[in-house]
Amino acid sequence: GEVLADTSANTVVFSSEALGGYEAQQLTELKSVLDQYFDDVQIVYFVRHLTDHAISRYSEYVKRRGMKKAFSEFAATYEAPFKAALENYEAVFGRDAITCLLYEDVRDRIFDTFLETIDVPSDGLEIPKSVNRSLTADEIEVFRAINAKGFDRIYIAKIIEDFAFNTRKTGRRYPAVPKASIKSIEDNHRDVLEFVNARLKSPSRLQAASGEILDIACDREEPDEQPLNPDILLGVLESSLRTSDVRIKEMKAKRKKQDAALRKARARARRPQTLSAKIKRRVKRALGRA
16 A cells, blocks of 8 residues: 555566466456556566476475475476466466566576566665575485474474574585486476467577586486485474474463453453443343343
8 A cells, every 4th residue: 555655656566476376367356456556567477497496396395385205206296387377467467468587597687687677777776685595405305304204394394494594505406306207397398388488588498407407317216315414403403492492482472461361351250340330231131232
């Protein structure tokens, strides 16, 4: 409300991961609102090479959804969202309103590229800091093992969040990626590759995997398991202690609030009633409102 009320702003930016999952009906409702305030709506949609995107999603599932499968198992069921998302946006806003960009082509200057696409100068604007770092290969293995124990998923996600925030990223960047998984992803997404590449400007071209991933791909379907990194295990222990302290403080604060409310209710119940209060209660009962 405050942003839209400021008529000095020529451009308003809406950015959210959730926007990529909106169905056509939701986008139609969104468009009806936007049309009331804006003369022009531009959509900038980033795509990633398929296996690179699958690895990123896999890491998030390990962090937040209790994923315990190896990447090769996850890759067999991976579904890239790009084609469906673009189809929904084109159906509502029209193809000309959408600019499709390949993330890997602009990853080192993604903020500036985004602003250039919507004709907004970047002078004086601070580049947003990343608040959601990905897990390394060794970290993924540790948290997969923890997820397999069946602990409370939300609690483990909080521990992982604390760990990622307080621990410097070191070691191998990607988990083991079998060549067969890349081939499977490619075979299952030929329609996505064709559809997206028809919308990318040359020389950008969506591929089954980036050169970086192809360079580390392994021949074996299931790489040999490696012992869990002890430094990461120690870091997880420290994060679990911090997370437990926060949880205990929250529970104590909640209990304190509940006790205060209970004492207040009891005090009201013990308070002697005046004659007028008694009469009011009897009248309400007689009227069936007590």
